[in-house]
Amino acid sequence: MKKVGKPVFFIIVLLIAAMGYLTVVGVSSTYGDITTTQIKGIDDVRWGIDIRGGVDVTFSPPEGVTATKEEMAAAESIIQIRLVSQNITDSEVYTDYDKNRIIVRFPWKADETEFNPEQAIAELGATANLTFRELDEVDSLGLPTGDTKENIVITGADVESASAVYTQDQSGARVHMVELKLKESGKEKFSAATKKLVGKPISIWMDDTRISAPLVKDQIVDGVATISGNFDAKSAMDLANKINGGALPFALVTENYNTISPTLGLGAKDAMLMAGAIAFAIVGLIMLSFYRLPGFVAMIALFGQVILMVASITGFFAVFPSFTLTLPGIAGIILAIGFGVDANIITAERIKEELINGRSIDAAIDSGFKRAFSAILDGNVTVIIVSIILMGAFGPPDSLFTRMLSPLFFMFGVSASGPIYSFGYTLLVGVILNLFMGVFVSKLLLKSVSRFSAFRNPALYGGKN
Numbered sequence: 001m002k003k004v005g006k007p008v009f010f011i012i013v014l015l016i017a018a019m020g021y022l023t024v025v026g027v028s029s030t031y032g033d034i035t036t037t038q039i040k041g042i043d044d045v046r047w048g049i050d051i052r053g054g055v056d057v058t059f060s061p062p063e064g065v066t067a068t069k070e071e072m073a074a075a076e077s078i079i080q081i082r083l084v085s086q087n088i089t090d091s092e093v094y095t096d097y098d099k100n101r102i103i104v105r106f107p108w109k110a111d112e113t114e115f116n117p118e119q120a121i122a123e124l125g126a127t128a129n130l131t132f133r134e135l136d137e138v139d140s141l142g143l144p145t146g147d148t149k150e151n152i153v154i155t156g157a158d159v160e161s162a163s164a165v166y167t168q169d170q171s172g173a174r175v176h177m178v179e180l181k182l183k184e185s186g187k188e189k190f191s192a193a194t195k196k197l198v199g200k201p202i203s204i205w206m207d208d209t210r211i212s213a214p215l216v217k218d219q220i221v222d223g224v225a226t227i228s229g230n231f232d233a234k235s236a237m238d239l240a241n242k243i244n245g246g247a248l249p250f251a252l253v254t255e256n257y258n259t260i261s262p263t264l265g266l267g268a269k270d271a272m273l274m275a276g277a278i279a280f281a282i283v284g285l286i287m288l289s290f291y292r293l294p295g296f297v298a299m300i301a302l303f304g305q306v307i308l309m310v311a312s313i314t315g316f317f318a319v320f321p322s323f324t325l326t327l328p329g330i331a332g333i334i335l336a337i338g339f340g341v342d343a344n345i346i347t348a349e350r351i352k353e354e355l356i357n358g359r360s361i362d363a364a365i366d367s368g369f370k371r372a373f374s375a376i377l378d379g380n381v382t383v384i385i386v387s388i389i390l391m392g393a394f395g396p397p398d399s400l401f402t403r404m405l406s407p408l409f410f411m412f413g414v415s416a417s418g419p420i421y422s423f424g425y426t427l428l429v430g431v432i433l434n435l436f437m438g439v440f441v442s443k444l445l446l447k448s449v450s451r452f453s454a455f456r457n458p459a460l461y462g463g464k465n
Contacts, residue, residue: 009448012441016304023311040314047107048326048422049091054107057257060100067100075252076102091324101255107324130156130243134193136201136213143208153193153202158186162243164236165226176231178240179224187223195219204243211242276334280306283341291348293460297445298344298438305340305430305437309333312429329422336430339380343438347372348462355463361450364461369443376439383431390424 026041037044059075061067067075076095079102091106132153137146160181166174182190193202194216203213214227227239280302287295313325351368359367392405449455458464 004444004447004451006448006451009445012304012445012448013300016300016307019304019311020307023307023314023316026314040316042310042314044314045310046324048324048329049105049107050327051325052107053259054105055257055259056103056105058255059102059104059252060255062253069097072097072100072102079104102252130159131205132190132193133203133205134197136203136210138210142210144203144205144210148203154182154186154189156243158183158189159243160223162240164231164233164240166233166236174233175228176233176236177229178227178231178236178243180227180243182223182225184223187221190223190225191219191221194225206242212239273330276330276337279334280337287341287344287348291345291352291462293449293455294344294348294351294446294462297442297449298341298348300445301344301437301442302337302340304441305433306333306337308433308437309336309426309430312433313426324422325426326422328420329426332423332426333430336427336434339383339431340434340438342379343372343376343434344442346375347438347442352462355458355461361456361458361461362447364458364463365443365446365450369439373439377435380431380435384428387424387428387431391421391428394420394424 022039022041024042026037026044027039028037059079061071072095076093079093091104093105094103095101096103132155133144133148134151134153135147137144137148139145143149160183162178162180164176165179166176169175197216198219199216201213201215204211212227212229214229231239283302284295284299287298289295291298313329347369350372351364354364354367354371355361388401389405392401
């Protein structure tokens, strides 16, 4: 590596400090009574069932409906997709085909304080029957009447998906809307209805509750429509979630539900976090005592690694969705930090050996990192492979690694297990970040700080004066 300028050390430290601040605090703005989060902070972490508790709910088809095995499987799949779309990976969904029941266990929301199980179940949006009806005729009680009651355009079974999207108007301001995609079964019916109702409304109903009544502007022939109105980001997402909730092959009803107490509780989480902080401090003292300047640099890199790991859990990065953190997930973070410490020790030892063999400081740093890299890479690649296998074997059905490894695990069926997936996720992200922070960033920091005359003494690197 070429010479690294002195300012590089301070630039990296400032970047880590700024990243740490944003990761902890986050960034949000408030307009009126609506708060929009631009960057999620540590308070947005969604804790797993084992830490925060949650809900155990049993869904079943309505009385008189005999669902087929395929319909129950479709209902289960939609529930799983909906859970994942809400970043709830620490959930369990089981289908009892003999009794036509779907049992769902999921944790409380990150900002949940009242622990209202009914509200939590409504979060799934799975207990209502979705219909699109002609016009918007309602009686005094707000129930559909006239043509609206009689003429159903499509049902939830014809809906493929709904999502919140936005475009920009002429002034550059965001215009939020809901994009609706229909299955083949609904395209022709929707095309005929929109041709008939241009300039008139098509109302959207959840059971007997109207949730929207957009005007038809043009005939929709390709099965892709947008619903516009006075939406903001939240209301557009709410409507999209409700439509998705009604896209089940039949209306599920809540058979029963129970609240779940945390297995170990928030106290265990706090104790584990405190233990991690104490361990980090002790490791820092040991690194400083044995390796001095490389140890100091290693602690900065490790702190940066921890910050980036937390950011990858909160949803700070767009490529990393907000994640449900369980106790095994916290263990994965601590284990990844251990790999980071190990990488820095290997490098510091190699630098010390080079200095003892008579090399200059610059040559010792270059050679030390070069000799250490192969050992660090071998160990980390092995852990990365194991993490990917864990995520593929125990992840949600639609996750990347589950799809990649489906040819290997197809015979075992769906085996989603949130705690193990959480462990694999934090370990994978932590080890990848360890390669970046523990090798690349550490080298930049050490080469930069070594250019200061005050840090040109070999004793600061483990050598002799």
